Amino acid sequence: MAKEKTSYVCNECGASSPRWLGKCPGCGAWNTLVESAPEPAGGGKNRLGSAFTALAPAAAVQALSAIEAVDVARSPTGQPELDRVLGGGIVEGGVVLIGGDPGIGKSTLLLQALDSLQRSAPAAERGGTLYVTGEESGAQVALRARRLGITGSQVAVLAEIQLEKIIATLAEQKPAVAVIDSIQTVYSDQLTSAPGSVAQVRECAAHLTRWAKSSGCAIVLVGHVTKDGQLAGPRVLEHMVDTVLYFEGDTHSSFRLIRAIKNRFGAVNEIGVFAMTEKGLKGVSNPSAIFLSQHAQPVPGSCVLVTLEGTRPMLVEIQALVDSGGISPRRLSVGLERDRLAMLLAVLHQHAGVATGDQDVFVNAVGGVRISEPAADLAVLLAITSSLRGKALPKGFIAFGEVGLAGEIRPAPRGQERLREAAKLGFSVAVVPKANAPKKSDKAFEGLTIHAVERVDEAMALVRGLD
Template structure:
C-alpha cells in the first residue's frame, strides 16, 4: 500500500510546503507549519471551459442602490457594534478567550430575536443540547423557542439550514466543524477555510445571517488562517479581564457599519447586560485629586469615552524601566523624549509606569497630552485640579495637534460635569455654545504652554 503523501500548512496564511520548515516561506511566521494529509488531485479541467459564454456586465449607474435592512438583536450594545443590527445574509465572525462569554451573549441575542418573531438556529459543536438548555435556564431564558442542533458535520449543517431557513444561525464554533470532502482533522487550516467558505456561500444564497464563533490564540488573534477574516462581513473581538465583570466587544472589520466601535457589557448572574454609561467604568473614584492622574476623552468608533490615565514616576536604577498598560510602549518612550527636549522635564533616571484604568486599550494618538500631563503631575507630586480633562496629539517638534471630532469630546466632558479642559487650539470652540456651559476651555499650541498651564492650575 502506497504511503499517503503529507504536506505542511501554515496556520497564519494557509500557505503549503512539502517539508517542515521553522519559518513559513510565504508569510515569514515562525513555528506555524502543521503536518496534514495532502488532498487527492483534482480532475483535469474541461478543455472547452474557455468557450463558455461570459456573464453580462452592468454599469454602477444601472444598479439600484439601497440601504441594507437590519434586524435589531434586542441587545443595544451589540446592535451598536454591528452598526444597528443583523444584516440579512451577513456573516459575522466573533472571537475571544475561552469562558469570556461568547456563547452566553449569542444565546441571549438569539432568544431576543426569537421572541421578536425571527426564526433562529443554534448549532453547537462543543456542547450537547442538554448543556445549552442548562445554560439557558441559568440565564433565565425560560420557555425559549430557539432551535438547537448538536452537529459538527458540515454537510448535515448545510442541509438543516436549507430545510429550516432560519433568519439567523450561530455556528459555535467554526473550529469544530468538518467536511467529509477533506481528509484533514477538524480545526485544521484546510477544514476551517473550506467550512467557512461553504457557510458564507450558503448565507449569501439563502439570506440567512450566520454568526461564526472562532477560537483565539494565546496572543489574542483569531486562530486559523487569516483568510477567514477576509471571507466574512464583520469581525468582532470579545475583550476583557477575567478578574473583572466588564466585557468589551470591539468591531475590527464591518462592511455594514463603523469599525473600532465598541459595546460594553457587565457579566451578571443572569448573563451579559449592556452598560449605558461606560465612562463610569474607566474613571476611578478619588475622594480628593491625586498626583499622576489625568482624564482623557477618547473616541471608540462613534462613542466618546472618558478614560483615566494614571502615571507613576519613581526613582529607578542605572537602567530605568518604561512600562505601559493600555497604551503603546514605544509611544511612551517618544513622549518622554519630547517632554525632556521641549518642556524641560527630565525622566532619564526615573522609572515611568503608565496605565489606562479599566483594562481598555487606547491606540489613538489623542492620548498623548493626557499621558504627558499625568507623568508631569506624578513627577512633581502635585495633583491636577478636580474636574480636569485633556486630549490632543503631541508631535516630535513639541506642537499639540488637533484630535478628530473635538467638539463631541468636549460636549461629553461637559455633560458629565467636568470643569477644566486643556485642548489643542484647533479643537477649541469658535463660538459660545450652551453644550459647553460650566466647562472652562484652555487652548494650547505647544507642549510648553500645556505644562505651564498645568502648573498654574495645580
Template sequence: MAREPKTVYTCTDCGGASPKWLGKCPHCGAWNTLQEGVAEPTGGVRHRFQSLARSQPVSTLGDITAGDVARTPTGLEELDRVLGGGIVAGGVVLIGGDPGIGKSTLLLQAVDALSNVMPVLYVTGEESAAQVAMRAQRMGLAGAKVRLLAEIQLETILATLEAERPAFCVIDSIQTLYSDQLTSAPGSVAQVRECAAQLTRTAKATGCALVLVGHVTKEGALAGPRVLEHIVDTVLYFEGDTHSSHRLVRAIKNRFGAVNEIGVFAMTERGLRGVSNPSAIFLSTHSEPVPGACVLVTLEGTRPLLVEVQALVDAGGPSPRRLSVGLERDRLAMLLAVLHRHAGVSCMDQDVFVNAVGGVRISEPAADLAVLLAIRSSLSSRPLPRGFIAFGEVGLAGEVRPAPRGQERLKEAAKLGFSVAVVPKANAPKRPIEGMTIHAVERIEQAIEAVRGLD
C-alpha cells in the first residue's frame, strides 16, 4: 500500500515548521499562524539554499567604487517618486494591497509606458489574456509592444524569461504561482517562498527589473512568509478606500531610495492618474470656519502635505468613548490627559472622536498640537480662524517639541494661502515668511492662549 504523505504545519509569518498544530509558533511566537501542508521531500531541494546574489571575492570596503544607480522612469511621476526615481535593473519590487484597489491597473499602465523604451513582459496568473486585453482597451492603452503570458507554472515562466529577455517584467501575482519541484498547493508558504526566491535569483542574474504583486491578509499585511519582504529590494503598499477615487502608494522598504515616500493617485475611467496637488484631497471645503477643524502640515517622506484633522466632543455617559480614525487611539488618550493636566481643559465626561480627512493615516507625533487645538475648538464651539495651521509634538510634561523640517512645512502652507500658524518655538523661522503670522510656543498652555487671542 502507498504511504500517505506526511503533513507538516508551517508558520505563515516566519516559515518555521512544526510536526503538529500549535496555537503559538515555537519559532517566532506568533499566534494562530500554523497552517497544515504536505511535507516536502528532503532530496533535490539543495538549490533553495543557494545565494540570491553572485559570489564575490573578499574586498576592502574603502576600495569599492560606488556610483549612482541608473534608473529608468516608468512614465508615471507619482510611481517614480515612490520608487526613488524609476526602476533599477535587477531590482525586485513587491507591491501589495486590498483586492480591487488598483494594483494591476497601475502596473499595466507602467508596462505599456515602458514598452516604448525597453522590452517588457506581463505575466498574469489571476486573469486570462483576453481579460487583460479588455482592461487595456477600456483604459485606452494600445499595448502594441507589450508581451503577455497567462501562466502560473514557475518553470514555464522562467523559460519564457530566458527566451524573451525582457528588461521589465510584472508577475501578477506571486500567490498564484507553483513549482513542480514542490507538492504543496499554490499560495502555500513553501510555494511562495520558493517561487519568489527563484524569480529574484533570475532577476539578479539577468538584470531584469521585476515587480511581484502580493495578496494581503485581513489585517492588511502581505500574505505569505515574512521572508518574502526580506528577499525583495522594495516593498510598496496600496492604501485607500475602494469607495473613494483616491489611492496612496507608500514605500515601506526601498534599498534604492527613501522609505515612507508616498505617491497619490486618482482612479478614473482611464486608469490611475497622478495628483499634482495632493493637499487639496485632504482639506475639506468649508464656506465658513467650523468648530473642531484644524489643518496640520504633515510630512510623508520628502513631501509636506496639508491634512485637515477634525474633532467632535459630545456629551458622553459614565463610560465616555475615545475613537480615532487615521490616528493612533492610544496617543489620543494620552493627549487628552495632557490637555486636562497642563491646560485645564477637561474631557473626562465627554465622548471624543478624531478623524483625519481623506482617509490618510498619520503616524508622526507632529500631529499632536493640531489634534489638541481641534479638540479644544470643538469643546468650546469656537472655530479656529480662517487660514490657520498648526504642527508640533506634545510631551507628557506639556512641552511642545519641534517637528523635523519645519521650514518646509511652513513654506508649503504659505504657498497654499495659509496665513496664521502655531508652531514649536524651535521651528520658528529666522526670517519672516511673507503673508504668514507665526506664533512660536514652548508649552501647550501658550498654544491655547495664542488661539484665544485669535478668536
C-alpha cells in the first residue's frame, strides 16, 4: 500500500500545506506549520475509530434547570495532600496532567498513589491500575518500588511508547486508573514525526483523552517542562485535560509543592506539600512549620505573612535585607514578583517617607514557596523597614494586606480565616487592613491582638510604637 501523505497545518489560521514551509502561505506567520495526521480514506475511519468523536454522547436540548446536577464520584489516592489538590481524589473518566522538573518526584508520587489505589477495594473491583512507562524498563520501575518499600504490589506495568498498543492494552485490561509516563515519549504510527514533537503530543493526548471519556478510565499524563518551567508541547494540551498540576520545589531541598493550575472538579491554586524521604514522598499536614524559620529571638528584616493557597491559609516568613548599594542599586526577590517589589519601594518612599533609592534590597520567601497574591505587600514593606532600621518586629507578629499606589491598604480575601490560622499557631500581634478586622469578639482570636490600619504611613507608625 502507498504510504499516506501527511499535511502541515498552521496554528494561527488553520491553512494547510502538503509540505513544511517556514512561512505560512495563508496568513504569512513564521514557524507556525506543524505536522498533522492525514485524513484516511473510507469515511474518515482509522485504527482508533472515527477521527473526530464527541467526548459525550449526543442528547436532546434541555433547559439548564431541568438537568440534574450529580456530584462526581472520587477515588482517594491514599495521599491526602494529593487528594486535596485534586479536589478529593481521582474522578472516573478524568484526565490529569502533571508536570515538573526532572527528578523532582513525579514518578515516585504516582507509583505510590497507584499502589494505594490498587490495594483499595473500589479501584480493585473496577479493574485495578496500570502504569505505562515510556522512559524506564519494567525492571527499573520494580527497583524504584523496592527502594520505596512497596512490596507485594499488584500494579500492572507496561513498558511501551506506541499509542496503538497502549490503547489496545487499556481496552484489554480495563483499568480504573492508568498513568502514562510520559506523554512526550508516546508516538502514533499515523504521524512520521518523532516522539515529543508538537503533532505527536497533541494527537496522542487527544486519543487518550477521548478513550478516558468513553471508557470511564481515569488517566494521568506525566508531562515534561521547558527551561521556563512551562509544560512542553502545544498549549492545547492543557486545554483538553481536566486538571493541570505543577510539581514545584528545589531539588536540593526535601520539600515539594504540588499546585493545581486548572481543575474542572475542584479549586484552582490549591497546594499540596510533601517531604521527600528515603521511603518516598510523605504529605506534610502542617506546612506552615516548614515555611517559618526557627529563630530563638526575632531578627531584623523578618516578617511573617498569612498567605492563602487555594483553600488553605499558610504562614510564610518573608525575609528582607537592605544594604548600602552602589551607583546602580539592585532589587532582587526570590519567591515574589520582582516588578511588584520595585512598585512597593516607590510607595514606601512616596507615602511613608522611607527612602531606599541608594540601597540594595533583597527579599526572600522562606522554604522555596512562590507567592503571587498581592496580600503579601504589607508584610514585604514591614520586613524591608525592619531591616533598614535594624530593629526586629515583635515576637509573634504577623501581617497581611494589599498596598495600593495611593498608599492605601486594601483588604485581603478571607481575612478571618487567616487570622484564625495565626491565632491557632500561637501568634499574638497582627497588623491587618481595617476591612479585615473582626467586627465582634471571637473565641478563635483569643490571645491575638489585632491592629487595623488604612494606610502605609499608619502601619509604619504603629510598628514603631510596638518597639
